[in-house]
Each structure stands twice: as C-alpha cells, then as structure tokens.
C-alpha cells in the first residue's frame with residue numbers, strides 16, 4: 058500500500074514508519090523536521106521510503122492523491138508545547154488538519170493520532186462515549202480535529218494513553234519518561250497532586266495499535282477507540298513508586314497545585330474486544346529508560362562538544 062505518515066519524524070511517527078517499511082509498504086514521511094533530521098537517518102536503508110520535507114499547513118492535493126492510507130500524527134504535541142505556541146497549535150492541529158481532509162478522496166483512509174488527554178479532570182472511568190471536557194489547549198485542538206476527521210466515512214481515531222519508552226526521536230517531557238529522567242539525574246521526583254490518575258502505554262504497543270488498524274479495518278472503520286490497557290491506569294504516586302523501586306530515588310510530595318489538572322481513568326474494553334492487547338508493562342519501560350538515561354542527556358549533548 059501507499060502510506061503517508063504526517064509527523065513521521067516524531068517520537069511515535071519514526072517507529073511507525075520503520076514498521077511500515079519493514080512490512081514492505083511504500084511509505085512517505087511528511088514532516089517539517091522541526092526537531093531535526095537525525096531520527097530518520099536509519100530509515101534511509103529502505104528504498105520504499107520517500108521523504109517529503111513539508112509543513113502540513115502547505116500540503117497540496119498532489120501530495121495526497123496517490124496515498125491509500127494517511128496516518129495523521131503531525132502536530133504540536135502535548136500540553137506544554139501547545140501553551141507555549143497557542144497560535145501554531147490552532148493552525149497546525151486544527152486548521153491544517155481540516156484543510157488536508159477536504160483534499161482527500163472518499164476512499165482514502167485517515168488514521169488519526171488522537172488522545173485520551175481530552176477526558177479532562179472528571180476522575181471517573183472514561184469510555185469512548187464519555188462526554189469530552191478538555192482542560193487544555195492541547196485537548197481542545199485535538200478534539201476539534203478529531204470531530205472533523207470523524208465526519209469522513211473512511212476514518213479511524215485512536216485516542217492514545219500517554220506514551221512512554223524510548224524512540225530515536227526521544228520525548229523526555231512525557232510523564233513517565235520525565236519522572237524517570239529526574240529519578241536518574243536528580244535522585245528525586247517532586248510530585249504535585251500525587252493522587253491524579255492518568256493512563257499510559259509503551260511506545261511499541263502504540264505502534265502496534267496503528268498497525269492493528271490496517272489488519273482490522275472493516276471492524277474499526279468510522280470508529281473512535283481508546284488505545285491502552287485497563288492495567289495501565291495509574292496515579293502519579295504509583296508511577297513514582299514504581300520508578301523509585303528501580304532507581305532508589307526519593308519521592309517528595311509538594312502541596313502545590315499542578316498546572317496540568319488532568320485526572321481520569323480510561324476503559325480500553327472497546328479495542329480489546331477486537332483482539333488488541335498491550336505487550337509491555339510499565340516496569341519494562343522504566344528499566345529501558347533507566348538504561349537510556351545512564352548516558353543520554355537530551356539538552357547538554359549539543360552544548361558540550
């Protein structure tokens with residue numbers, strides 16, 4: 058198949074592109090490479106790869122017309138990045154997404170990288186039918202885009218749990234990755250609102266979910282799915298304790314409020330009923346990142362040479 062991966066140079070996109078290339082698909086990565094080119098260098102060995110260095114705000118019909126499937130991952134990802142770039146978040150996450158959707162033919166399939174983040178601060182168990190109440194610009198923009206995409210007949214939205222684990226384009230801002238980084242480097246984790254609950258998934262399982270759609274498309278078409286596992290709903294306290302068990306770090310409870318007020322639990326029964334399940338545990342991801350952070354210093358690496 059001809060497959061376009063927008064945001065294919067990103068944390069999830071690069072590993073998704075790798076798996077699609079290994080399966081023999083003709084893969085086009087469309088990305089503006091705002092985080093650099095290094096993540097995709099190892100993919101150059103694949104002759105079935107095409108790179109389109111482009112901002113999705115400038116997409117043209119000719120970029121899309123030959124594609125059977127579009128995995129749409131490009132965007133300003135995460136709460137802090139959207140707060141720092143509110144205008145771009147609206148233009149990229151919402152307007153550019155709507156614009157490229159209107160250029161697609163009816164039969165072209167869009168698989169959207171949506172998020173559980175917009176379940177907000179209900180504190181309750183959320184299914185795909187739970188009313189949405191985003192509490193951040195990130196959640197608002199992602200939900201607006203999802204609603205538009207799901208007006209199409211041939212679309213699937215995957216509402217991912219917060220991802221953890223290692224990728225060639227690393228994200229240390231994601232909660233488990235961030236806490237593990239602090240545990241290894243600062244020897245302590247400072248917790249705000251330690252009882253807040255969130256849901257998590259290892260990056261390999263996230264990529265497996267994207268591939269799962271290709272194999273189960275008839276039963277997923279036109280639907281929204283939470284992607285994760287019921288066993289991976291944790292409070293921040295539980296995450297910190299799991300990290301402390303491996304690293305021996307101290308956990309400090311702060312009485313201050315967190316700016317990020319998300320607090321929810323998610324049910325993943327819908328995608329599980331189709332046969333999808335995760336393979337990696339939280340402990341697996343923590344061990345993996347402890348190995349990484351033993352040598353990897355994301356910001357200093359560029360300054361000290």
Ligand SMILES: NC(=O)c1ccc[n+]([C@@H]2O[C@H](COP(=O)([O-])OP(=O)(O)OC[C@H]3O[C@@H](n4cnc5c(N)ncnc54)[C@H](O)[C@@H]3O)[C@@H](O)[C@H]2O)c1
Nearest residue numbers: 064066067068069088089091112113131132134170217220
């Ligand atoms: N990582 C998570 O925990 C998580 C959870 C749920 C949903 N998602 C969604 O999955 C998608 C990918 O997330 P990620 O963690 O890989 O993020 P990322 O920031 O690592 O990747 C995003 C990619 O999009 C590219 N990009 C940004 N703006 C662009 C533009 N205007 N034109 C072209 N390319 C552009 C960036 O260069 C980057 O390569 C995002 O849409 C995000 O909202 C991520």
